[in-house]
Amino acid sequence: MKRTILLAAMMATAAPVGAQAQACADADRVPITWSTIAGFYTDAMAKLVAGFEADHCVKVNVVNIDNSQLYNKQVIEMVGETGAYDVVTLETSEKAEFAENGFILPMTEYFADKKAQLDDVAPTLAALTVQYKGDVWGLPYYTYTAGYIYRADLLEDAGEKEAFKAKYGYDLAVPTTWKQHRDIAEFFTRKKGAMLKGAPLEKDFYGVGLMAGPFPEIQDEMSGVIWSQGADWLTDDGVVPVDAVEKAMNDYLALMQFAPPAALTVTYDGVMNQMKDGQIAQTYSFFLDQWPNAAQTETLVPGARMGVAEAPEKKAYIGGFLLAVSASSTHPKEAMDFVAYLGGHDAQMEFAKAGGTSTLMSVLSDPQFADPANRAKTGHFGTLLAIFDSMKGFRSNLFDTPFGAKIYNTMQIPLQSAAAGQITARQAAEQLAAQVEKICGGPCPIGK
């Protein structure tokens, strides 16, 4: 009897979906195209897309593009108004440019009766990724907001704690200032054969993993440091604060001596490889979406236990992939539905279960993700909530200038030159200022 009732219930539940599938023939489906980043939870996304197609008479074509090419490919299609992409994926710094140039459609009206959904986006993230000049421009579906990932087993080892206190005069713990972070980096930098946790090292060990390769991540790392000084990459007058950048750059250079030599060629995946290879003790300001990757260290390095915390001084890069609807889309309504679906609660729950880092407060704070059984996948959610809380109300001029994307794509060059020792921190700051002025044709406009 129970089985019959259960079967009937299942059939009743399945009926509308089946009816929908029957009602919508493949030929009737409205095609929309989503340009997104290759390799970022592509499999999980495919499942979510299938879920959307089951409920909507839409066919979603997913175009996976390498991260380094995504921005230029999208801009070219937007400028040409080709309609090749209905939904685009934007980095935080690209939102203002796309909005200002009319490349994407505002979704303020669309969300007028969906306020609860909009309010569920972590407010700090929403302020930086969704809002521009009072309008809503889409929904973020993924966040790579930065924090601090470290080897907890090292920071909590009694012998190491004792040695650290003897050398620096204070307790070894999760750093709350960048000065403490630097001390920890120095303390754990050791040569092959030296002792670590009472055992001799089989290879050189480094105090910190840095992303100083020829990629934009170097400025993501430095953003937290700049912001914790009370400065920003651009002043309210739209110019680069040379002194503040020089200071942050000098702090970065001071850390380079405690990082593996490969720091000059790697980005986040390289740092994670160093962590999993047992080469480094901690990260700098680092993308927390990499937590599931970092947690693998516990199985790969004997005795390792990973920890995650807010970055020192509670300031870190706030990053998210914004989904927005192209102004040249021929099916904007369906595209907006898709954005609302991927950024919505149900899809985000599925995304989080697959190891993705959600953007919604309701998902990040869901008790099931705080369960120790899920620690390897979602152990960073609590820290993310804390970061969003600490940075409440924060805005950066870099994300509010329509030249943000171009600046973001350029700033790595002088910063990396300095990290490699080719130029000084001062020269890097001055070169950055000159290049930004050239990009903006003078002081950069800031549109909040």
Next chain:
Amino acid sequence: MSQSLSVSAARRRPAAAPAMISDRWFSILLIVPAMAVILVFALLPLAYALNVSFRFADLTRGGIGAFVGLDNYRAVLADEMFWASVGVTLKFTVSAVVLEMVLGIAIAFLIHGATVGKGVIRSLMVLPLATSAAVTGLFWRYLYDTQFGLTNYFLGLLHLPQPNWLGDYTIALWSVVLFDVWQWTPFVALIALAGLQALPKEPFEAAELDGASTFRVLRTLTFPMLKPVLFLVLVLRTIDSVRLYDAVAVLTRGGPGTVTESMTFYLYRTGLKLFRMDYASTMAIFFLYAMLVASLFALRPLLKQFSTRASEG
């Protein structure tokens, strides 16, 4: 009977053809497809680039804008980063081409003198050429990897220093040169080998009978006779090296900083990252002009030689 009829019909056909189309028009007709391709894919884009180079053209600020005269040319000439990229390109071209020529010719002589395995060696030498720089560059990036790369692993086994091949700004460009030399030396070697094998035997037999030293034979016979082939390879490799892009894009992305940023990579960054099509087009025009002038000087002796041979023929 039927056979003789068909033969006579076949004989009549060539006589009828000139009446339909002259040789001149027939030859024009033959080159029309090639000319159409050149027109659509080379000349029209060139004309468009020339037009853009005289305008304000920021794709993210209104697209192709107003006529600005020579402003873009002035800006590019005053751009330090442009000249730095020109310097990188020249440094790369000179070092890579010299190394490839020297090694390639030496390898060609070695293979030419070999008694066994010539075919296998020739086949193996085609491998680096048969794969695109984007793919082989990826392999080399892993070989160069400071932490996990094979190169440093073997250097470590030999207790030799393990350089940061792509991260150390003092050697990053030479790492790109080394990659290019690995990929293109076989090309020089194969062409030089083909040239060597095509040389007539009689002068060398006569020199041997006269007791000429190896050095003298090389200096007075081999190299002078190989000169046209080697010169052609030199020109081809130089043109290709100046266009350096793939290796930089895959190995270093122009870094550290801009140490390996070639002219074409800077052009790409200006055009497709900053979307300043005006500056990018201006740089492309400069690039084209420089290449045309250089090619004219470089190819003049070769063209002269060809025309002399043609007139002799």
